[in-house]
Amino acid sequence: xxxxxxxxxxxxxxxxxxxxxxxxxxxxxxxxxxxxxxxxxxxxxxxxxxxxxxxxxxxxxxxxxxxxxxxxxxxxxxxxxxxxxxxxxxxxxxxxxxxxxxxxxxxxxxxxxxxxxxxxxxxxxxxxxxxxxxxxxxxxxxxxxxxxxxxxxxxxxxxxxxxxxxxxxxxxxxxxxxxxxxxxxxxxxxxxxxxxxxxxxxxxxxxxxxxxxxxxxxxxxxxxxxxxxxxxxxxxxxxxxxxxxxxxxxxxxxxxxxxxxxxxxxxxxxxxxxxxxxxxxxxxxxxxxxxxxxxxxx
Amino acid sequence: xxxxxxxxxxxxxxxxxxxxxxxxxxxxxxxxxxxxxxxxxxxxxxxxxxxxxxxxxxxxxxxxxxxxxxxxxxxxxxxxxxxxxxxxxxxxxxxxxxxxxxxxxxxxxxxxxxxxxxxxxxxxxxxxxxxxxxxxxxxxxxxxxxxxxxxxxxxxxxxxxxxxxxxxxxxxxxxxxxxxxxxxxxxxxxxxxxxxxxxxxxxxxxxxxxxxxxxxxxxxxxxxxxxxxxxxxxxxxxxxxxxxxxxxxxxxxxxxxxxxxxxxxxxxxxxxxxxxxxxxxxxxxxxxxxxxxxxxxxxxx
Numbered sequence: 001x002x003x004x005x006x007x008x009x010x011x012x013x014x015x016x017x018x019x020x021x022x023x024x025x026x027x028x029x030x031x032x033x034x035x036x037x038x039x040x041x042x043x044x045x046x047x048x049x050x051x052x053x054x055x056x057x058x059x060x061x062x063x064x065x066x067x068x069x070x071x072x073x074x075x076x077x078x079x080x081x082x083x084x085x086x087x088x089x090x091x092x093x094x095x096x097x098x099x100x101x102x103x104x105x106x107x108x109x110x111x112x113x114x115x116x117x118x119x120x121x122x123x124x125x126x127x128x129x130x131x132x133x134x135x136x137x138x139x140x141x142x143x144x145x146x147x148x149x150x151x152x153x154x155x156x157x158x159x160x161x162x163x164x165x166x167x168x169x170x171x172x173x174x175x176x177x178x179x180x181x182x183x184x185x186x187x188x189x190x191x192x193x194x195x196x197x198x199x200x201x202x203x204x205x206x207x208x209x210x211x212x213x214x215x216x217x218x219x220x221x222x223x224x225x226x227x228x229x230x231x232x233x234x235x236x237x238x239x240x241x242x243x244x245x246x247x248x249x250x251x252x253x254x255x256x257x258x259x260x261x262x263x264x265x266x267x268x269x270x271x272x273x274x275x276x277x278x279x280x281x282x283x284x285x286x287x288x289x290x291x292x293x294x295x296x297x298x
Numbered sequence: 299x300x301x302x303x304x305x306x307x308x309x310x311x312x313x314x315x316x317x318x319x320x321x322x323x324x325x326x327x328x329x330x331x332x333x334x335x336x337x338x339x340x341x342x343x344x345x346x347x348x349x350x351x352x353x354x355x356x357x358x359x360x361x362x363x364x365x366x367x368x369x370x371x372x373x374x375x376x377x378x379x380x381x382x383x384x385x386x387x388x389x390x391x392x393x394x395x396x397x398x399x400x401x402x403x404x405x406x407x408x409x410x411x412x413x414x415x416x417x418x419x420x421x422x423x424x425x426x427x428x429x430x431x432x433x434x435x436x437x438x439x440x441x442x443x444x445x446x447x448x449x450x451x452x453x454x455x456x457x458x459x460x461x462x463x464x465x466x467x468x469x470x471x472x473x474x475x476x477x478x479x480x481x482x483x484x485x486x487x488x489x490x491x492x493x494x495x496x497x498x499x500x501x502x503x504x505x506x507x508x509x510x511x512x513x514x515x516x517x518x519x520x521x522x523x524x525x526x527x528x529x530x531x532x533x534x535x536x537x538x539x540x541x542x543x544x545x546x547x548x549x550x551x552x553x554x555x556x557x558x559x560x561x562x563x564x565x566x567x568x569x570x571x572x573x574x575x576x577x578x579x580x581x582x583x584x585x586x587x588x589x590x591x592x593x594x595x596x597x598x599x
Contacts, residue, residue, distance in 0.1 A: 036495045036498065036505060036508065037490070037492055037508060038490045038509075039403055040400055041404070042404055044404070045400075045403070045404030045405065046401075047401075048397055048400070049401045049402070049405075049411075052401070052476075058437060059434055059436065059473065061443075062433065062442060063432065063436045065443055066442075115332075116336050117333060119332075119333070120329065120330055120332075120333035120334075123326065123329045124330075127326050128326075131330075138341065141341060142341065143584070144577075144580050144584045145345055145348075145580065146534030146535075146550070146576055146577075147534070147536065148534065148536040148550040148573075149345075149348050149576050149577055150344050150345060151348075151553075152347070152351060152553065153344025153347035153351075154340075155557065156351075157340070157343060157344050157347065174336070177336075177340070178344075181341075236424070237425065240426070240427050242540070242541075243536045247554070254428050254429075257429070257432075261541075269432050269436055272428075272433070275429060276429055279421045279425050280418060280421045283416075283418075283420045283421055284413065284417040287414075287416050287417045
């Protein structure tokens, strides 16, 4: 190889040529910031982010302004006071029922994740690692099947189910739990992959711990970050769910919002803002959970 | 001696340690039952029913005549509407989202800005739905902030709101497509190794050379994979469109019309046919996504 380089000095990348060629390169770079690779310049980065930030805050800002707009023109805090006005209670009755139902659904759906999904994920990890792919496939399936398609199948299922359990709103929890599966699965799976549960379990077992103490005092505490994230994200899914409740004609927060939007758009916007903020706080909490991890390990 | 030791081992310790294991093996699978039953009842059966209902008449007899719906000009027009809306919002969302990701690369990955952007993107991408529609009604709806300003400038009749039509939905969809792009494309962009940039620089390449020869080729599978995911996401979303549009125009709204219509009787099974069509499109999209994702994963270690 060196022979070719010596014999054919014209070919571009000989060591002899590389030396002098790189000198003007360094000189040229020295004046400006010595940047290379993928990272953008700080100003470029800021400009893009500020434009994107403004465009994304605009609809939120418009919602805030809209919620203060008076019917007669001008601005008022009246719409916020209306919510607590006993005289208008009847108007907002549906909305409060919807919120109540959705909060109940949050409890049921989180319970489904904790009681059905979590144990099977731990069991698969400990005993049936070969089934892990199957479980992953099942849990991610609701992403491939659109909710609006699943609903076509939910309608006959629920016509049977309502004969057994009644047609109360809480029964929707089973269907929403399925929609929440992919979101709840991921944080727990990531956490499971990061902790060597098998070794931990064997260590605890060899020290004489029974299965329940192992689960309760070894496995679950090590997975609490993933479990907490799964619960928060499930709550966000339930609060934002519209399709299933709408097709199955149950009153939940979102269907009530759509209904009240026709009679009182201001209150619909106020509650949308509150719900978006709540979802944002929940996900921010998940983000902080993730950010703490590297520090606490050091 | 080793034989003796192993004999003793087999005689004492493994039996004590191993004693629970036959019982464990026998009872362990019982733990899988509750979830399996749940997944079967509320995921398996609904999915099968959704697909199968297209093959039956409302009386319950097997038929393939429902599939004539695919010859219905309205259904075909709405398919084009769905695909057009998904394509437009996926392409624009992917390009703009990638640009935002690029800008985020300049920020501290552990910093507060990243956490806030991630959380906000997650809210908008996954849980916006109806509330996103309201945000746009307040912004560019008939009485929206921007429309009112434009009306003051150009006159009452010169401006009308675009968001109540299918093409206008593209704008609204971008508000969950761009965040989804940020969430899914960011890991790929962060996996670009600084060493590659250093290598290009030491060989005398410019930043443009870096992007042309290294950055773009490596990111291409991830970029197009994410674009397909965005397409699938727009194609399957229902809530935002339902809150804004009442007269149909995309497939999810056709399913709604077929299932809830009280004027046209006997169209329930048309919902099954469209549902099957949607699943076919989604399976094709997600398979393509899987292939591209595997290619992209080669560099993400």
